[in-house]
Amino acid sequence: MRNLTLSVLAAATMLLLVVDAGMGAAGDNCDVPQNLTYSDVELEWVRAALKAGKSVKVLVIGTAPAAGLGVRSPAEAYPARLEAELARRWPGQNVTVVNVSWPGATAAAMVDGMAALLAVERPTLVIWQTGTVDALRGIDINDFGDALVNGEKIVGEHEADLVFMNSQFGGRAFTLRDASPYLDFLDQVSRGRGVIMFPRYAMMRYWVDNGMVNFSDNTAAGQSKAATFVHECIARNLAEMLVHAAQ
């Protein structure tokens, strides 16, 4: 009887370990499992701009400051790194990445200002980082969902592609508020509307779980190293996804 219990537990654990190992290839230092970067959504406006040789402007809208959090200089923040990565992958094209930050803004608040912003900036692609403030403030989840859909409509009206980006993983703040309903909602809204979602949360989680980055080193050097890694790898994976989707 006891043997049966033990063997069932052992089998279950081994099954989970196998599945766990199968999920990710330990490889290059920015790598994430293939299912995190897979998307069959196409970025039509970006593709058209590339074909016509027009300049590609990427507008990153989020709540983090343009200078980037935790990194030593704005040049190390992921928007700047993204510009470098895209320029590398699209040689001869004029690519710029502009970062607009509205600290503390909920999705609905960002939607309020979005039309005016897009009219001024006229981007080819909008990367909309949202969900963190809504989750931490406990915004009504249906209002959050409505804001996402409204935002998507506005971006479409301004002839740009849209990519969602979700929250960061690893902060203690999410021990006080549950992020998962908002992460799930964002994921599902993007599935329902056919919009690419860049799964930053799952990626950062993967890097932490696989020891590729360490958030518990509280020295200045350790923190800086972790932040630089995260920003660099986000930029790289994001660039890969965008390039693939705009082919």
Next chain:
Amino acid sequence: MEAAVSTTRTSTTGARDLRLDFFRGLALIFIFLDHIPANRLSWLTVRNFGFSDATEIFVFISGYTAVVAYGGAMHRFGFRRTAARVLHRVWRLYTAHIFLFVVFTAQIAYVAQSTGNSMFSEEMKIVGFLNEPHVNLVQALMLKFRPVNMDVLPLYIVLLIAFPVLLWVMQRRVAATLLASSSLWLVANKAGWNFPAYPEGGWAFNPLCWQLLFVLGAGMALVRSAPPLRAGVIRFLWIAAPAYLAFSFIVVLGWNVPQLAALVPDALARSMYPINKGNLDVLRLVHFLALAFVVSRLVRPSAGFLHWRITRPVIRAGSHSLQVFCLGIFLAFTGHFILVEFNDAFAIQALVSVAGIALMILTAEVADWYKRGSVVPVGRSTGVETPGPGGRL
């Protein structure tokens, strides 16, 4: 001793459907695992195989067992005494809620003074506003401010508060109550009604919507001795239910396997998503009902596995659901804190999960031992303090 007690229960309170205890015990374990965010062991739980999850199981079975426990008492002792007994249970849940709030307050204070990587400084600033214990306490007393992941507990409190009236009405008008309950679910969904939360938003589990599942469970218990469904209906359900379960399984699997997700037509995806858990989305409701139909048909009350030694702890956990439920919530809370604070590796997750389940089972065993020590012997039963209803609810 144990055999004597169970014979007592059988003779005074009727044959106990162990399936209820088993599935509720299982639901409590799943709720615990699911409440540790990003817990890889939650892969084992129901929610990764279909739209509904352990919450649906728990709420439905709670409705069912509440009627089994108090239906007889309502007839025998009338409304007031039955309501008093139910509210006594509510009080115990409420005190658990306040205890969790106290622990949560300590955690807020801890997080507020901790210095993490400056990558997260924006998030820390937002939760800084949570650090107002004097305000939070008043809101918590009103069930408006709730610790992270604790939303099932206030839902259960509200459902039980409403239960005495619900039971009284349902014993007289089952169909009308079900109709009213469904209408409320529908209207709350469309009109966006919900209970208010602090500082903003609504309850994560909207009681106005989730009450439907509780009422369905209660209704099912009230008609449990009614004649079975027509053969034609059962045949239809045996086709429709598994088909829907299969559909749900493929869609949910597609959330992790993108190539499968591509199978879902765009138009269908557009209408399905997002699947609203807080308002008991129809997709989830139907999934649970399909699951309940299939399971209740496949697993008969006399099923052999219910008597295996490995399932007995689960059954015991289900029969002492009040204590195990409260403990499970607290353990999920603590487990999550440990994982974030120390180490999120799979091995630690496994350890926390297994330790939590072991503690929940141990609590059930202790509760069982305690209850057995206070059993009134056969022949001196006064009909007021019998072991059945207390443990069953």
